[in-house]
Amino acid sequence: xxxxxxxxxxxxxxRMLRYYEEQDLLHPERADNGYRHYPxxxxxxxxxxxxxxxxxxxxxxxxxxxxxxxxxxxxxLHPQCLTxxxxxxxxxxxxxxxxxxxxxxxxxxxxHAYLAAVRSS
Amino acid sequence: xxxxxxxxxxxxxxRMLRYYEEQDLLHPERADNGYRHYPxxxxxxxxxxxxxxxxxxxxxxxxxxxxxxxxxxxxxLHPQCLTxxxxxxxxxxxxxxxxxxxxxxxxxxxxHAYLAAVRSS
DNA sequence: TGAAACGTTCACATCAATGTGAAGGCAAGC
DNA sequence: GCTTGCCTTCACATTGATGTGAACGTTTCA
Numbered sequence: 684x685x686x687x688x689x690x691x692x693x694x695x696x697x698r699m700l701r702y703y704e705e706q707d708l709l710h711p712e713r714a715d716n717g718y719r720h721y722p723x724x725x726x727x728x729x730x731x732x733x734x735x736x737x738x739x740x741x742x743x744x745x746x747x748x749x750x751x752x753x754x755x756x757x758x759x760l761h762p763q764c765l766t767x768x769x770x771x772x773x774x775x776x777x778x779x780x781x782x783x784x785x786x787x788x789x790x791x792x793x794x795h796a797y798l799a800a801v802r803s804s
Numbered sequence: 805x806x807x808x809x810x811x812x813x814x815x816x817x818x819r820m821l822r823y824y825e826e827q828d829l830l831h832p833e834r835a836d837n838g839y840r841h842y843p844x845x846x847x848x849x850x851x852x853x854x855x856x857x858x859x860x861x862x863x864x865x866x867x868x869x870x871x872x873x874x875x876x877x878x879x880x881l882h883p884q885c886l887t888x889x890x891x892x893x894x895x896x897x898x899x900x901x902x903x904x905x906x907x908x909x910x911x912x913x914x915x916h917a918y919l920a921a922v923r924s925s
Numbered sequence: 926t927g928a929a930a931c932g933t934t935c936a937c938a939t940c941a942a943t944g945t946g947a948a949g950g951c952a953a954g955c
Numbered sequence: 956g957c958t959t960g961c962c963t964t965c966a967c968a969t970t971g972a973t974g975t976g977a978a979c980g981t982t983t984c985a
Contacts, residue, residue: 685961685962686962687960687961687962696943696944697961697962698943698944698945699942699943701963701964702942702943706941716950716951716952716962716963717950717951717962717963717964718951718961718962718963719962719963731907731911734903734907735907735911736942737860737903737904737907738859738860738904738907738908739857739858739859739860739861739904740860741941741942742941743941748911748915751914751915751918752911752915753914765919765922765923770919773915773918773919774919776915777912777915777916780911780912780915781912782855782858783855783858783859783860783904783908784905784908784909784912786852786855786856786858786859787856787859787901787904787905787908788905790852790856790869790873790901791898791901791902791905793872793873793874794869794872794873794894794897794898794901795898797872797873797894798886798891798894798895801886802886806931806932807931807932808930808931808932817973817974818932819973819974819975820972820973822933822934823972823973827971827972837932837933837980837981837982838932838933838934838980838981839931839932839933839981840932840933857972862971862972863971863972864971
Protein backbone atom coordinates (compact mmCIF):
# COMPACT_ATOMS: atom_id res chain seq x y z
CA UNK A 684 0.00 0.00 0.00
CA UNK A 685 1.05 3.63 -0.40
CA UNK A 686 1.68 6.14 2.32
CA UNK A 687 -1.77 7.72 2.27
CA UNK A 688 -3.55 4.46 2.94
CA UNK A 689 -1.13 3.51 5.68
CA UNK A 690 -1.77 6.90 7.21
CA UNK A 691 -5.52 6.38 7.14
CA UNK A 692 -5.26 2.89 8.55
CA UNK A 693 -3.04 3.93 11.43
CA UNK A 694 -4.11 7.51 12.04
CA UNK A 695 -0.50 8.60 11.83
CA UNK A 696 0.16 11.62 9.55
CA UNK A 697 2.15 10.97 6.41
CA ARG A 698 4.67 13.48 7.67
CA MET A 699 5.40 11.18 10.58
CA LEU A 700 5.60 8.05 8.46
CA ARG A 701 8.28 9.75 6.38
CA TYR A 702 10.01 10.85 9.56
CA TYR A 703 10.04 7.31 10.91
CA GLU A 704 11.64 6.20 7.67
CA GLU A 705 14.26 8.90 8.00
CA GLN A 706 14.87 7.59 11.52
CA ASP A 707 15.34 4.08 10.14
CA LEU A 708 12.25 2.67 11.80
CA LEU A 709 10.43 1.86 8.58
CA HIS A 710 11.88 0.70 5.27
CA PRO A 711 9.26 0.83 2.54
CA GLU A 712 10.03 -0.22 -1.02
CA ARG A 713 10.00 2.37 -3.75
CA ALA A 714 7.93 2.12 -6.92
CA ASP A 715 9.32 3.27 -10.27
CA ASN A 716 7.83 6.71 -9.76
CA GLY A 717 9.45 7.05 -6.35
CA TYR A 718 6.29 6.37 -4.36
CA ARG A 719 6.75 4.51 -1.10
CA HIS A 720 5.17 1.08 -1.00
CA TYR A 721 4.43 -0.57 2.34
CA PRO A 722 3.64 -4.24 3.01
CA UNK A 723 0.57 -5.22 5.05
CA UNK A 724 2.41 -5.75 8.36
CA UNK A 725 3.50 -2.12 8.29
CA UNK A 726 0.16 -1.28 9.90
CA UNK A 727 1.06 -3.27 12.98
CA UNK A 728 4.59 -2.00 12.96
CA UNK A 729 3.48 1.60 12.91
CA UNK A 730 1.13 0.99 15.82
CA UNK A 731 3.97 -0.60 17.71
CA UNK A 732 6.25 2.34 17.03
CA UNK A 733 3.55 4.75 18.17
CA UNK A 734 3.01 2.80 21.34
CA UNK A 735 6.69 2.85 22.16
CA UNK A 736 7.03 6.55 21.40
CA UNK A 737 4.00 7.32 23.55
CA UNK A 738 5.60 5.31 26.32
CA UNK A 739 8.54 7.64 26.32
CA UNK A 740 11.11 5.71 24.30
CA UNK A 741 13.16 7.66 21.79
CA UNK A 742 13.42 6.77 18.13
CA UNK A 743 17.02 5.81 18.71
CA UNK A 744 16.13 3.18 21.30
CA UNK A 745 13.22 1.96 19.24
CA UNK A 746 15.51 1.59 16.25
CA UNK A 747 17.80 -0.57 18.30
CA UNK A 748 15.25 -2.93 19.80
CA UNK A 749 12.79 -3.06 16.90
CA UNK A 750 14.71 -5.73 14.96
CA UNK A 751 14.34 -8.08 17.92
CA UNK A 752 10.67 -7.58 18.61
CA UNK A 753 8.02 -9.64 16.78
CA UNK A 754 10.59 -12.30 16.05
CA UNK A 755 10.48 -14.84 18.84
CA UNK A 756 10.21 -17.52 16.14
CA UNK A 757 11.69 -16.27 12.89
CA UNK A 758 15.13 -15.70 14.36
CA UNK A 759 18.45 -15.62 12.65
CA LEU A 760 19.64 -18.58 14.64
CA HIS A 761 23.27 -18.00 13.94
CA PRO A 762 24.63 -17.55 17.44
CA GLN A 763 27.23 -15.07 16.26
CA CYS A 764 24.35 -12.72 15.54
CA LEU A 765 24.04 -12.08 19.24
CA THR A 766 27.29 -10.52 20.34
CA UNK A 767 27.73 -10.10 24.07
CA UNK A 768 27.51 -6.34 23.66
CA UNK A 769 24.20 -6.65 21.85
CA UNK A 770 22.85 -8.97 24.51
CA UNK A 771 23.88 -6.50 27.19
CA UNK A 772 22.22 -3.67 25.34
CA UNK A 773 18.99 -5.60 25.06
CA UNK A 774 19.05 -6.63 28.70
CA UNK A 775 19.75 -3.10 29.81
CA UNK A 776 16.92 -1.79 27.69
CA UNK A 777 14.56 -4.44 29.06
CA UNK A 778 15.55 -3.36 32.56
CA UNK A 779 14.84 0.28 31.84
CA UNK A 780 11.49 -0.66 30.34
CA UNK A 781 10.77 -2.67 33.46
CA UNK A 782 11.47 0.38 35.60
CA UNK A 783 9.03 2.41 33.61
CA UNK A 784 6.43 -0.28 34.00
CA UNK A 785 6.87 -0.29 37.76
CA UNK A 786 6.68 3.47 38.00
CA UNK A 787 3.54 3.59 35.91
CA UNK A 788 1.98 0.70 37.83
CA UNK A 789 2.57 2.39 41.15
CA UNK A 790 0.93 5.55 40.00
CA UNK A 791 -1.96 3.85 38.28
CA UNK A 792 -2.62 2.02 41.55
CA UNK A 793 -2.39 5.27 43.47
CA UNK A 794 -4.98 6.88 41.24
CA HIS A 795 -7.30 3.92 41.65
CA ALA A 796 -6.76 3.90 45.39
CA TYR A 797 -7.61 7.56 45.56
CA LEU A 798 -10.79 7.12 43.56
CA ALA A 799 -11.83 4.13 45.64
CA ALA A 800 -11.17 5.94 48.90
CA VAL A 801 -13.10 9.03 47.94
CA ARG A 802 -16.03 7.10 46.52
CA SER A 803 -16.43 4.91 49.57
CA SER A 804 -16.77 7.94 51.81
CA UNK B 805 17.01 21.92 52.57
CA UNK B 806 18.20 24.20 49.79
CA UNK B 807 18.19 23.46 46.07
CA UNK B 808 21.78 22.28 45.88
CA UNK B 809 21.30 19.57 48.47
CA UNK B 810 18.08 18.40 46.88
CA UNK B 811 19.92 18.25 43.58
CA UNK B 812 22.68 16.13 45.09
CA UNK B 813 20.23 13.82 46.82
CA UNK B 814 18.19 13.23 43.69
CA UNK B 815 20.74 13.62 40.94
CA UNK B 816 18.46 16.14 39.22
CA UNK B 817 20.16 19.38 38.10
CA UNK B 818 19.10 22.53 39.88
CA ARG B 819 18.02 23.90 36.53
CA MET B 820 15.40 21.17 36.36
CA LEU B 821 14.24 21.66 39.94
CA ARG B 822 13.55 25.31 39.11
CA TYR B 823 11.83 24.23 35.93
CA TYR B 824 9.57 21.84 37.81
CA GLU B 825 8.63 24.67 40.11
CA GLU B 826 7.81 26.86 37.13
CA GLN B 827 5.64 23.99 35.89
CA ASP B 828 3.84 23.88 39.23
CA LEU B 829 5.12 20.47 40.18
CA LEU B 830 7.10 21.63 43.20
CA HIS B 831 6.28 24.43 45.61
CA PRO B 832 9.24 25.19 47.84
CA GLU B 833 9.08 27.86 50.52
CA ARG B 834 11.25 30.94 50.17
CA ALA B 835 13.67 32.17 52.82
CA ASP B 836 14.12 35.89 53.51
CA ASN B 837 16.97 36.03 51.04
CA GLY B 838 14.88 34.45 48.32
CA TYR B 839 16.50 31.04 48.54
CA ARG B 840 14.22 28.06 47.90
CA HIS B 841 13.67 25.81 50.89
CA TYR B 842 12.45 22.25 50.39
CA PRO B 843 10.97 19.88 52.97
CA UNK B 844 12.33 16.36 53.38
CA UNK B 845 9.65 14.60 51.33
CA UNK B 846 10.67 16.64 48.29
CA UNK B 847 13.33 14.01 47.64
CA UNK B 848 10.71 11.37 47.07
CA UNK B 849 8.53 13.73 45.12
CA UNK B 850 11.33 14.62 42.74
CA UNK B 851 12.06 10.96 42.15
CA UNK B 852 8.42 10.38 41.42
CA UNK B 853 8.31 13.26 38.97
CA UNK B 854 11.40 11.97 37.21
CA UNK B 855 9.94 8.50 36.93
CA UNK B 856 6.77 9.83 35.39
CA UNK B 857 8.63 12.08 32.97
CA UNK B 858 10.86 9.21 31.93
CA UNK B 859 7.75 7.15 31.33
CA UNK B 860 6.63 9.66 28.77
CA UNK B 861 4.10 11.69 30.73
CA UNK B 862 4.14 15.45 30.20
CA UNK B 863 4.51 17.95 33.00
CA UNK B 864 0.93 19.00 32.38
CA UNK B 865 -0.42 15.52 33.06
CA UNK B 866 1.87 15.06 36.02
CA UNK B 867 0.67 18.36 37.46
CA UNK B 868 -2.89 17.12 37.22
CA UNK B 869 -2.45 13.72 38.81
CA UNK B 870 0.27 14.56 41.32
CA UNK B 871 -2.10 15.90 43.97
CA UNK B 872 -3.85 12.54 44.07
CA UNK B 873 -0.82 10.32 44.30
CA UNK B 874 0.73 9.42 47.65
CA UNK B 875 -2.51 10.26 49.40
CA UNK B 876 -4.49 7.07 49.73
CA UNK B 877 -4.91 7.89 53.42
CA UNK B 878 -4.60 11.61 53.96
CA UNK B 879 -7.49 12.50 51.69
CA UNK B 880 -9.68 15.54 51.73
CA LEU B 881 -12.70 13.40 52.47
CA HIS B 882 -15.15 16.06 51.46
CA PRO B 883 -16.96 14.33 48.64
CA GLN B 884 -17.50 17.59 46.81
CA CYS B 885 -13.75 17.62 46.25
CA LEU B 886 -14.20 14.95 43.62
CA THR B 887 -16.33 16.47 40.92
CA UNK B 888 -17.51 14.05 38.24
CA UNK B 889 -15.27 15.77 35.70
CA UNK B 890 -12.26 15.29 37.94
CA UNK B 891 -13.11 11.64 38.44
CA UNK B 892 -13.40 11.18 34.71
CA UNK B 893 -10.08 12.86 34.15
CA UNK B 894 -8.38 10.61 36.66
CA UNK B 895 -9.98 7.48 35.24
CA UNK B 896 -9.03 8.46 31.72
CA UNK B 897 -5.46 9.12 32.79
CA UNK B 898 -5.30 5.79 34.59
CA UNK B 899 -6.50 4.12 31.40
CA UNK B 900 -3.85 5.78 29.31
CA UNK B 901 -1.22 4.80 31.83
CA UNK B 902 -2.52 1.25 31.65
CA UNK B 903 -2.11 1.27 27.88
CA UNK B 904 1.46 2.33 28.25
CA UNK B 905 2.07 -0.42 30.74
CA UNK B 906 0.67 -2.98 28.35
CA UNK B 907 2.73 -1.72 25.45
CA UNK B 908 5.90 -1.73 27.48
CA UNK B 909 5.14 -5.16 28.93
CA UNK B 910 4.62 -6.67 25.49
CA UNK B 911 7.91 -5.35 24.27
CA UNK B 912 9.83 -6.26 27.37
CA UNK B 913 8.51 -9.80 26.96
CA UNK B 914 9.48 -9.78 23.30
CA UNK B 915 13.02 -8.82 24.16
CA HIS B 916 13.25 -11.54 26.77
CA ALA B 917 11.77 -14.07 24.38
CA TYR B 918 14.32 -13.15 21.77
CA LEU B 919 17.20 -13.47 24.19
CA ALA B 920 15.93 -16.78 25.47
CA ALA B 921 15.44 -18.17 21.97
CA VAL B 922 18.86 -17.18 20.77
CA ARG B 923 20.62 -18.43 23.87
CA SER B 924 18.98 -21.83 23.80
CA SER B 925 20.22 -22.42 20.28
C1' DT C 926 38.52 41.36 53.83
C1' DG C 927 38.57 38.36 50.18
C1' DA C 928 37.94 33.96 47.90
C1' DA C 929 35.03 29.92 47.17
C1' DA C 930 30.74 27.90 46.95
C1' DC C 931 26.17 28.62 46.70
C1' DG C 932 21.98 31.06 45.52
C1' DT C 933 19.05 34.23 42.32
C1' DT C 934 16.95 35.64 37.53
C1' DC C 935 17.17 36.13 32.56
C1' DA C 936 18.07 34.54 28.19
C1' DC C 937 19.62 32.08 24.44
C1' DA C 938 20.65 27.20 22.56
C1' DT C 939 19.63 22.35 21.72
C1' DC C 940 17.24 18.01 20.72
C1' DA C 941 13.40 15.00 19.53
C1' DA C 942 8.87 14.81 17.88
C1' DT C 943 5.68 17.17 15.23
C1' DG C 944 3.09 20.87 12.43
C1' DT C 945 2.78 23.18 8.19
C1' DG C 946 3.44 25.00 3.73
C1' DA C 947 5.65 25.60 -0.80
C1' DA C 948 6.80 23.85 -5.33
C1' DG C 949 6.35 20.42 -8.28
C1' DG C 950 5.57 15.46 -10.37
C1' DC C 951 2.13 11.49 -11.07
C1' DA C 952 -2.58 9.22 -11.58
C1' DA C 953 -7.42 8.53 -12.17
C1' DG C 954 -11.93 10.25 -13.67
C1' DC C 955 -14.88 13.36 -16.12
C1' DG D 956 -6.83 17.48 -21.71
C1' DC D 957 -7.84 19.27 -17.05
C1' DT D 958 -8.94 18.89 -12.57
C1' DT D 959 -8.41 16.66 -8.35
C1' DG D 960 -5.94 14.14 -5.20
C1' DC D 961 -2.00 11.80 -3.98
C1' DC D 962 2.84 11.61 -4.09
C1' DT D 963 7.71 13.67 -3.83
C1' DT D 964 11.41 16.75 -1.48
C1' DC D 965 12.83 20.87 0.98
C1' DA D 966 12.47 23.90 4.59
C1' DC D 967 11.09 26.64 8.23
C1' DA D 968 8.25 26.77 12.80
C1' DT D 969 6.80 24.96 17.25
C1' DT D 970 6.57 22.56 21.69
C1' DG D 971 8.43 20.27 25.81
C1' DA D 972 12.34 18.96 28.31
C1' DT D 973 16.92 20.22 28.83
C1' DG D 974 21.85 22.47 28.58
C1' DT D 975 24.54 26.46 29.36
C1' DG D 976 26.17 30.87 30.48
C1' DA D 977 25.92 35.72 31.98
C1' DA D 978 25.37 38.97 35.62
C1' DC D 979 24.76 39.49 40.15
C1' DG D 980 23.62 38.76 45.40
C1' DT D 981 24.64 35.61 49.76
C1' DT D 982 26.95 32.58 52.94
C1' DT D 983 31.05 30.54 54.80
C1' DC D 984 35.43 30.26 56.14
C1' DA D 985 40.43 31.20 56.28
